[in-house]
Amino acid sequence: MTFPSLGLSPALLAALSQLGHSSPTPIQQGAIPPALAGQDVLGSAQTGSGKTLAFALPLLQRLQASTSRVRPAQALVMVPTRELATQVGEVIQSLAQHLPQRVKVSVFFGGVSINPQMMGLRGGTDVVVATPGRLLDLVAHNALKLDQVKLLVLDEADRMLDLGFAEELAQVLALLPPQRQNLFFSATFSPVVQALANTLLHNAVRVEVDASQQQPVEIVQRAIRVDTPRRTQLLRHLIKQNRWERTLVFVATKFAAEIVADKLRKGGLTAEPFHGELSQGKRSQVLTDFKAERLQVVVATDVAARGLDIVGLPVVVNYDLPRSTQDYTHRIGRTGRAGEPGLALSFVCAESSAHWRLIQKRNQLQVTLESVPGFEAQEIAPPESSAPDAPGNGGIKGKRPSKKDKLRAAAGSGK
Incomplete structure (x- = not known):
């Protein structure tokens, strides 16, 4: 057509x-x-x-x-x-x-x-x-x-x-x-x-339009087992080893965005946080510098998971796995755009292993967990459980109602 x-x-x-x-x-x-x-x-x-x-x-x-x-x-x-x-x-x-x-x-x-x-x-x-x-x-x-x-x-x-x-x-x-x-x-x-x-x-x-009808996207998806305290070291190692010119890193909170960006700067990389509490001027400047390749790394919350179109972005890293399994697709969709190849890398810690399995199931994925020499994981994953609120499920959205969910339910029941 x-x-x-x-x-x-x-x-x-x-x-x-x-x-x-x-x-x-x-x-x-x-x-x-x-x-x-x-x-x-x-x-x-x-x-x-x-x-x-x-x-x-x-x-x-x-x-x-x-x-x-x-x-x-x-x-x-x-x-x-x-x-x-x-x-x-x-x-x-x-x-x-x-x-x-x-x-x-x-x-x-x-x-x-x-x-x-x-x-x-x-x-x-x-x-x-x-x-x-x-x-x-x-x-x-x-x-x-x-x-x-x-x-x-x-x-x-x-x-x-x-x-x-x-x-x-x-x-x-x-x-x-x-x-x-x-x-x-x-x-x-x-x-x-x-x-x-x-x-x-x-x-x-x-x-x-389901995924099979959309234009093919060349995104290689990988997952690495790593202990929680060593994620920043591993991230810095991968960026330098692979010479990634630009990397978009997703974290769970604005506090984590600030901390991880600061640690990366101390490790010799040009990095900035990106989250909803920054002024609009700061957010715009971060994106401008990132697109112009004056920044190597942007560490962002899910405010960057949609609406950002960065041409030629080679790598997206899930430093923290997304709370919603649907947001996984939105996050990795920041790379591999306009026919360009992309890499989506997820860090999987012991405490988030159950949530990673759910992300794969909901998105119909089969991604082998890798280990990076020198960063082999030592932490032990908690035992599996089918209970929605069992420890280790990562607070899966849709399983445990959030405050917003409870407020909506109360509003719908007329309470």
């Missing part, structure tokens, strides 16, 4: 050609035609599947057909993180700049001053890409109105709910006109996500 066969305008086809997009991905093939026809769409596909173009192209075609000159916001794209907001905004802007009719795209997120963002809304805007909290801030300051929105996109809806945006999302939806088109994209569909889709969408076309 080709882009012309999807019903896109000549202007958008020219823009795609100039940007080097030759053929649509499965999610684009399934989602674009019904979206162009004005239908609601429920799209499910994993990271790196091309979801952004799947909603950006219909969005821009709808705006090109509009005759409005007063520039009320007509399209709203809601995303869970600052980095994803920036990335989505860049994609839409890159397409829009090749179109004959000017489209103003505004990107908003917290962590930076709201005043420049309010100034940028003078004269109106056509497309808003925003995180929920900052979007509501702008509405509260009377800098933005949402009563003319004709197209709503929810991107990475599962991640948005995982981060606790359910209340803010409900507030935003209440500000939108009831008659609108909705495009809803999510990598996974938990009961909470499905419930939101059921209330939001009307006669939606469901488009599901």
Whole structure:
């Protein structure tokens, strides 16, 4: 299938050609035609599947057909993180700049001053890409109105709910006109996500793309047994031995990100932490330096697991295994992008061995545990147990309810 066969305008086809997009991905093939026809769409596909173009192209075609000159916001794209907001905004802007009719795209997120963002809304805007909290801030300051929105996109809806945006999302939806088109994209569909889709969408076309339908990704997956106290030494050894120019390392907490980055710097590597408590200026600078290869290592929490598109990133390391088995796929998806080969390496300690087995089972993997000479593991794994809360299961998400899970359950029961 080709882009012309999807019903896109000549202007958008020219823009795609100039940007080097030759053929649509499965999610684009399934989602674009019904979206162009004005239908609601429920799209499910994993990271790196091309979801952004799947909603950006219909969005821009709808705006090109509009005759409005007063520039009320007509399209709203809601995303869970600052980095994803920036990335989505860049994609839409890159397409829009090749179109004959000017489209103003505004990107908003917290962590930076709201005043420049309010100034940028003078004269109106056509497309808003925003995180929920900052979007509501702008509405509260009377800098933005949402009563003319004709197209709503929810991107990475599962991640948005995982981060606790359910209340803010409900507030935003209440500000939108009831008659609108909705495009809803999510990598996974938990009961909470499905419930939101059921209330939001009307006669939606469901488009599901499983891993077998996606474009092949060349990611070599490896796992190394190592004792917990020796992980940083092993990481430094592997980076230097293999001469990895850039390595993205995932850890469980912001505290771990700071500590591991500091230890790597003391070991002679250029490294920086990356987590949600950093200022937006610092986060942006870290990513800029990393992409420009001025940094060898970024040590990040799962805030970097989605929305980051770093061209040619050779290695991702799970220093701590992800709490959610689904996040394993999102983490390793930061490498092996755009047809480039990648390596995903996981450190497996004795206490996390049961969780590693679950990650393999849920993701249908068979990865042999290796040992690195000089770093052979001495710790003994706890005995296996089928009990969900047995020691050594790593606090598996979905098995033991978190505080958020308990609050949602209480809200659903009316307590």
